[in-house]
Every structure is written in C-alpha cells, then in structure tokens.
Amino acid sequence: MLTRFVSAVLQLCFNLLEPVFSLGQKWLGVTRMGWLFVGPNLLIFGVFTFLPILINLVYAVTGGVNLFPNMRPYVGTENFAILFECKDYTDIQTCRKDVFWRAIFNTAQFSLIQVVLMVFFSLVTALVLNRKIIGRGFWRGVYFYPVLLSPVVVALIWKWLLQGQGVFNAGLVAAGAEPIDWLLDRQWAFFWVIFVSIWAHMGFYTLILLAGLQAIPKDMYEAAEMDAASPWRVLRRITLPLLMPNLIVVLVLAMIRAVQIFDEVFVLTGGGPGSATTFIVQFIYQTGFAEQIHLYGLAAAASLVLAIGLMALTLLQLRLSRASEAGSRAK
Amino acid sequence: MKRNLSPIALAASALVVLWISQTAYAGDIRVMCYQDANECDVTAEQARRFEAANPNTKVIIDVVPYKTIVEQLPVQLAAGQGPDIARVTDLGGLSKYYMDISAHVKDVRYFEANFGATLPWLRPVAGDKGIYGFMSQLTMTGPYINKTLFEQAKVAIPGNKATWDEWAEAARKVAKANKLPAAMAWDRSGHRFAGPAISYGAKIFDKEGNLVLDDGYKTTVNKFVAWHKDGTMLKDVWGGTGGSSYADSVGEFKNGRVAMVLSGSWQINRLQREVGNSFDWVAVPNPCGTVACTGIPGGAAWVALKTSKSPKEVGAFLDFLAQQANYAEWVGKTNNIPAHEGVAKKGALYTTATPAAKAALGIFGWGVSSLSPTAYKFQGYKYNRAIMLPTVSRVTQAIVGEVNTDQALAKIFVDMNEAVKQAQK
Numbered sequence: 001m002l003t004r005f006v007s008a009v010l011q012l013c014f015n016l017l018e019p020v021f022s023l024g025q026k027w028l029g030v031t032r033m034g035w036l037f038v039g040p041n042l043l044i045f046g047v048f049t050f051l052p053i054l055i056n057l058v059y060a061v062t063g064g065v066n067l068f069p070n071m072r073p074y075v076g077t078e079n080f081a082i083l084f085e086c087k088d089y090t091d092i093q094t095c096r097k098d099v100f101w102r103a104i105f106n107t108a109q110f111s112l113i114q115v116v117l118m119v120f121f122s123l124v125t126a127l128v129l130n131r132k133i134i135g136r137g138f139w140r141g142v143y144f145y146p147v148l149l150s151p152v153v154v155a156l157i158w159k160w161l162l163q164g165q166g167v168f169n170a171g172l173v174a175a176g177a178e179p180i181d182w183l184l185d186r187q188w189a190f191f192w193v194i195f196v197s198i199w200a201h202m203g204f205y206t207l208i209l210l211a212g213l214q215a216i217p218k219d220m221y222e223a224a225e226m227d228a229a230s231p232w233r234v235l236r237r238i239t240l241p242l243l244m245p246n247l248i249v250v251l252v253l254a255m256i257r258a259v260q261i262f263d264e265v266f267v268l269t270g271g272g273p274g275s276a277t278t279f280i281v282q283f284i285y286q287t288g289f290a291e292q293i294h295l296y297g298l299a300a301a302a303s304l305v306l307a308i309g310l311m312a313l314t315l316l317q318l319r320l321s322r323a324s325e326a327g328s329r330a331k
Numbered sequence: 332m333k334r335n336l337s338p339i340a341l342a343a344s345a346l347v348v349l350w351i352s353q354t355a356y357a358g359d360i361r362v363m364c365y366q367d368a369n370e371c372d373v374t375a376e377q378a379r380r381f382e383a384a385n386p387n388t389k390v391i392i393d394v395v396p397y398k399t400i401v402e403q404l405p406v407q408l409a410a411g412q413g414p415d416i417a418r419v420t421d422l423g424g425l426s427k428y429y430m431d432i433s434a435h436v437k438d439v440r441y442f443e444a445n446f447g448a449t450l451p452w453l454r455p456v457a458g459d460k461g462i463y464g465f466m467s468q469l470t471m472t473g474p475y476i477n478k479t480l481f482e483q484a485k486v487a488i489p490g491n492k493a494t495w496d497e498w499a500e501a502a503r504k505v506a507k508a509n510k511l512p513a514a515m516a517w518d519r520s521g522h523r524f525a526g527p528a529i530s531y532g533a534k535i536f537d538k539e540g541n542l543v544l545d546d547g548y549k550t551t552v553n554k555f556v557a558w559h560k561d562g563t564m565l566k567d568v569w570g571g572t573g574g575s576s577y578a579d580s581v582g583e584f585k586n587g588r589v590a591m592v593l594s595g596s597w598q599i600n601r602l603q604r605e606v607g608n609s610f611d612w613v614a615v616p617n618p619c620g621t622v623a624c625t626g627i628p629g630g631a632a633w634v635a636l637k638t639s640k641s642p643k644e645v646g647a648f649l650d651f652l653a654q655q656a657n658y659a660e661w662v663g664k665t666n667n668i669p670a671h672e673g674v675a676k677k678g679a680l681y682t683t684a685t686p687a688a689k690a691a692l693g694i695f696g697w698g699v700s701s702l703s704p705t706a707y708k709f710q711g712y713k714y715n716r717a718i719m720l721p722t723v724s725r726v727t728q729a730i731v732g733e734v735n736t737d738q739a740l741a742k743i744f745v746d747m748n749e750a751v752k753q754a755q756k
Contacts, residue, residue, distance in 0.1 A: 064754075065753055
C-alpha cells in the first residue's frame with residue numbers, strides 16, 4: 001500500500017517536472033542540460049556559502065557597531081591592523097588585541113597535541129577492535145557512542161564530573177586527598193579540554209580507520225605469517241602503508257575540526273580560566289556577539305584569518321591525498 | 332471518477348492556510364522575560380487577566396536565561412528581529428531599539444507622575460518626552476552574609492560603617508572556623524565591581540566626562556586580585572570562566588561555600604525561595620572604602636520594541652502592568668523595590684516575604700540614600716559596559732596569573748577606549 005502510494009507520488013512529481021525538462025532541453029540543448037541539474041545546488045551553495053563570505057568581506061573592511069552593512073563606515077584594512085598590531089611580536093602582552101594572539105596560540109597548541117593524540121588513540125583502538133576479541137560488537141558500540149552525543153551534552157557531563165564539587169573531587173576527598181581545581185587551573189583546564197574532545201570524537205575516526213583495516217586483503221597477512229614476520233614488522237610494512245589513505249583523511253579531518261573547536265570548550269570552560277582555553281572561534285564569537293558593544297568588523301577580520309588557515313589545511317589535504325594516490329599507483 | 336489535485340489548487344490552499352494562520356496571530360504579543368526568582372511567573376499570571384479583559388490579544392511570555400537578554404537580544408534587535416516587549420537591564424545601551432508607546436497608553440501624565448524619575452533612563456536622547464516602557468523595579472548592588480555561619484564561628488558581624496577590609500577579615504575568620512573553601516565571592520560582573528571601586532575613590536569619569544582608571548579603581552583591582560590569591564575570594568566565580576560572561580555568586584552562597592557575597596537586591600526573592608530554612612541569611616549595608624560606602628543603583632525595565640507589529644496591544648499591555656494595583660501586586664509578589672512613586676509612597680505590601688526578606692528589603696531601601704553621585708552617573712552612562720566588560724575579562728586574567736594587575740589595568744584602559752570609539756562610529 002505504502003509502496004504504491006510513494007510510487008504514485010514520485011510518478012506525479014516526474015510528470016510535473018517533465019514539461020520543465022523538455023523545455024530546458026529545447027532551450028539549452030542536451031550538452032548543457034547538466035547545468036539545469038546542478039543549478040539548484042549551485043543556487044543554495046551561492047546563497048548560503050558564497051554570499052555570507054562576501055558579506056563577511058564587507059564587514060571586515062567596515063567599522064562601527066551597526067549590523068546592517070549600509071550603515072557601517074568603510075575603514076579599509078583597519079580591523080586587520082588592529083588584530084595584528086604588536087609592539088613586540090615575541091611578547092603577546094604588547095599586542096593591541098592580545099586575546100586574539102592568545103587564541104591563535106592556544107588553537108595551534110591544541111590542534112597539534114589533540115590531533116597527534118587523536119590519530120594515535122584512534123589507530124590503537126581500531127587495531128584492537130579489528131582483532132577477534134570477546135564482545136567486539138559491544139566495544140565498537142562503546143567507542144562510537146560519544147560521537148552520537150551533542151557536544152553540549154558531552155561538555156555538561158564532563159563539567160559535572162570536574163567542577164569543584166563534582167564526582168572526581170568527591171572521590172578524592174573520600175580517599176582523603178585534597179580536591180583539585182580541575183577547571184580553575186590553566187594547565188588542568190587545557191588538559192581536560194583536549195581529553196574531552198578526544199573522548200567525544202575518537203569513535204568517529206576509529207570507525208574510518210576500522211573500515212580501512214577491514215579493506216586490507218587478508219592474503220597479505222597470511223603471506224606475512226608464512227614468512228614468519230613479526231607483528232611489529234607486519235604493522236610497519238603492511239598495515240600502516242595500506243591504511244595511509246585513511247590515516248590522511250583522519251589526520252586532515254581531525255586537524256580541521258581541531259582548528260574549529262568551540263562548542264564543547266565554550267560550555268566546559270567558557271574559554272577560561274582567564275583566556276587559557278580561549279580558541280580562535282570563541283574569540284570571533286565573543287568579539288562579534290557576546291560583548292555588549294559588538295565589534296562585527298573585528299570579528300569578521302578574525303574569521304577571515306581563520307578561513308585562510310582552514311584553506312591552507314584543505315590544500316594540504318588535497319596535496320597529501322594526491323601524493324598518496326600517486327604513491328599507490330607507482331607501487 | 333478519478334480526480335487529480337491540481338498543483339495550483341494545492342499552492343492556493345497552502346497560501347490561504349498561511350494567511351489564516353497569520354491573521355489569527357496578528358494581535359499576539361511576545362514578551363522576552365528573564366527572572367531571578369518568580370518575576371516572569373507573576374507577569375504570566377497578570378497576562379492571563381489582561382487576556383481575559385482583551386480577548387483579541389494573546390500574551391506569550393518567553394522565559395529566557397539572563398544571558399539571553401544580555402547576549403542574544405541585542406543581536407536580534409540589531410538584525411531587526413526580536414520580541415514585542417522585553418525585560419532588560421542595559422537600559423541606555425538598547426534605547427535606540429525602543430518604541431514610543433505614548434500614543435497607546437491611556438494617560439501619559441500617569442506615567443510621568445509615577446515613573447518620572449526613571450523614564451529618562453529609557454529615552455534614547457536627552458529632552459525626548461516619549462514613553463518607551465517603565466522600570467519593573469529598582470535595584471541596588473549589595474552584600475549578603477550567612478548569619479548562621481557567623482554565629483557558629485562566634486564572629487561578631489561588623490557594623491554599618493565597617494570597611495571592606497574589616498568585612499574580609501571577619502569573613503575569613505568565619506570561613507576558617509567553618510572550614511569553608513573561601514570567605515567571600517562577588518558576582519562576576521563589572522557592575523558589581525563598580526560599587527567597591529567607587530567606595531575606594533574611583534571617579535570613573537574625568538572633568539571632560541571621559542572614562543578614566545584612577546587610583547580608586549586601581550586600588551580595588553589590586554585588592555580584589557590579592558583576595559583571590561590569598562584565598563579570601565572563591566576562585567570559582569570569576570576564575571571559572573573566560574571572557575566577560577556574567578556569573579552569579581549566590582549559587583555558592585546558597586550552598587554554604589562562602590560566608591559573604593556581593594550581589595544585589597534582586598536576589599532577595601531567590602534567597603527566600605531557595606535557601607528557605609537551611610540557614611539564616613541577611614543583607615548588610617554596603618561596606619565602606621576610603622571615600623564612600625556605596626553600591627550601584629540599577630534595575631530592570633519593561634520596554635516596548637520597534638520590532639513589534641502590534642504597537643497598540645503592546646501599549647495596552649504595558650499600560651496594564653504599570654497600573655498602580657498591578658504594579659504593587661508585582662513588586663509585592665516578587666519582593667522587589669518599586670520604581671513607581673505611588674506604590675513607593677504607599678509602601679509595597681510584601682505579602683509573601685519572610686522576615687529575612689522584609690529585613691533585606693529594608694536594608695536595600697535604606698542603602699539607596701547612601702548611594703554615591705558617581706554611582707548614579709555611572710549607571711546612567713550610555714557606554715558603561717565599555718568599562719564593565721573589560722574589567723571582568725582583564726581582572727580575571729590577573730586572578731589566574733596570565734597578567735599582573737598593572738598589565739590588566741592597562742588593557743582595561745585600551746579595551747574601554749576602543750569600545751567607546753567603535754560605538755561612536
């Protein structure tokens with residue numbers, strides 16, 4: 001019944017579209033018909049992606065606190081000059097927007113540490129979950145489960161665990177130890193931000209690597225076993241090289257995600273203590289929206305800096321992917 | 332007979348349904364409301380009575396966190412979106428978005444007679460005679476202490492003219508005797524910080540009216556940071572987050588983690604409801620600095636917004652809320668200080684207030700007479716947030732050791748001037 005209904009609806013849709021396509025074919029010709037199909041997508045992409053980028057450019061070169069572009073005075077590169085003005089580039093404190101530089105530094109530090117650890121733990125977990133262990137399905141579910149949670153929920157759970165009177169400190173006090181300022185100490189707060197983000201997203205990257213591991217032909221391992229190759233050698237000579245395309249995807253995706261980090265950290269630490277966990281996206285949000293004198297121009301300029309960083313990472317991904325493909329073909 | 336539904340007929344039906352639904356909601360008004368305790372609940376009760384008397388109008392109260400009013404409402408308004416009415420605290424900062432409802436209230440003279448002193452706070456320019464809303468209550472910043480903890484520690488409560496140092500010393504003794512994590516906490520707010528700063532001689536403005544950071548302000552920053560370093564202040568409130576986000580200290584007070592907090596009169600009802608009989612709490616006069624013993628005045632206002640498509644209904648509803656009987660009921664049930672002259676003269680009937688709440692209302696009422704003129708000037712300054720917000724973020728950086736207090740002060744000065752410069756563009 002349902003199938004027939006769906007089929008009838010689809011039939012109706014196709015019938016309704018038929019005159020449009022016939023007309024399109026008549027006007028455009030068969031070779032240009034592709035534009036008609038990609039047109040809606042291009043339109044949506046243009047309106048929701050390109051147009052905001054253009055508007056962002058307008059904001060970046062205008063000043064004041066008005067939201068509507070026509071009410072904002074043109075200031076040229078002033079916003080960028082404010083962001084990058086430092087008396088001594090080796091001392092963040094001398095920069096006019098020191099929090100911007102702190103945010104860049106924090107983001108770079110976070111991305112480097114988090115991505116290395118993320119790839120490492122995802123790889124180890126994928127290797128373990130690829131073996132015939134007891135309850136393999138259960139463990140795969142356990143590691144993937146946090147990915148299904150909203151970042152806000154993840155952050156709230158961990159905040160309840162880590163706050164002054166949270167579960168962790170209750171445990172320490174019960175054991176006779178002194179409570180620790182998990183989120184009030186700069187180093188601890190930074191550690192937990194990294195830990196929580198790995199906990200929340202590792203399952204996703206593990207899944208990608210697991211798929212890659214399962215695609216490696218079994219006969220490779222059988223041949224290695226016949227040659228009495230050690231497990232370490234098998235890992236280095238078979239698993240890692242054949243998993244490299246997946247590893248590159250994981251590496252680049254994790255890097256892009258790390259640079260864009262915001263929601264979990266914002267709920268968990270609010271960027272604090274001080275600016276210890278303030279990252280670039282939070283700086284943009286704070287400057288543009290959270291402060292009561294909204295500096296949209298400065299926020300737009302900072303977001304362009306972020307966009308350039310992300311573009312560089314995307315180009316890196318393309319380059320690495322092509323190099324990897326070329327390497328595979330050469331072998 | 333096989334019947335096909337024409338796409339044109341379908342689209343036409345959809346348009347008719349849309350038009351009917353739009354028409355049905357034409358008289359609705361949305362009110363964005365935050366509450367410290369039960370302010371929106373009481374407003375909702377009153378709205379039901381208004382609806383009964385005005386059957387064509389539906390009042391939808393959207394209860395939102397205070398943070399939404401502070402951070403999201405201004406962005407909505409700047410984008411030409413927003414509710415019909417909002418309960419706001421940034422009275423001057425948002426005034427360009429207010430709608431004049433003088434044509435829609437029964438008697439403009441009634442508003443002038445009863446809210447005359449505070450109506451100018453809502454007017455976008457000096458000399459304007461419009462009615463843009465009215466103050467739902469007056470507030471004053473000030474401290475509360477946990478009297479039970481003081482008694483348990485056998486520490487005498489300092490007198491009415493005690494200084495912040497004397498209060499800090501007493502609170503430290505209480506904290507030590509009761510094994511509290513810290514003695515004091517202040518709301519994470521530049522508005523709260525301004526009271527002690529003015530008490531220590533901060534003038535905030537120079538002779539030309541420009542913002543300045545003088546010795547009074549510096550003294551307070553140094554004192555406040557030192558209190559965090561020596562454990563007098565609970566680090567969680569200011570150090571627990573970044574940027575200039577607001578965080579209140581009453582949660583920590585309620586949980587018995589500190590002996591004293593600096594918050595304000597708007598917390599009375601919350602303390603009454605949430606502390607209950609757990610311990611005795613009292614409001615105490617603002618401690619003294621070297622030149623004054625002041626808090627900061629303020630309050631929240633119901634304001635009509637230009638984004639409204641129903642100005643007539645908005646005017647009628649605000650007029651209804653402002654009527655003496657309704658206003659008296661509202662402040663009486665929410666334990667707030669009235670801004671309505673008639674209600675203030677007659678004396679608000681705090682029917683649900685406990686003796687502690689009544690005593691606190693008395694303390695804050697008395698405190699209004701000792702407010703410094705600088706405090707009033709600060710509250711009325713359109714760009715007061717240009718100094719309040721950098722104070723929060725930069726002082727926090729000093730508290731957690733990212734910068735020293737001199738660097739924090741220098742940065743507050745730069746941030747403050749930059750924000751004012753941008754706002755004036």
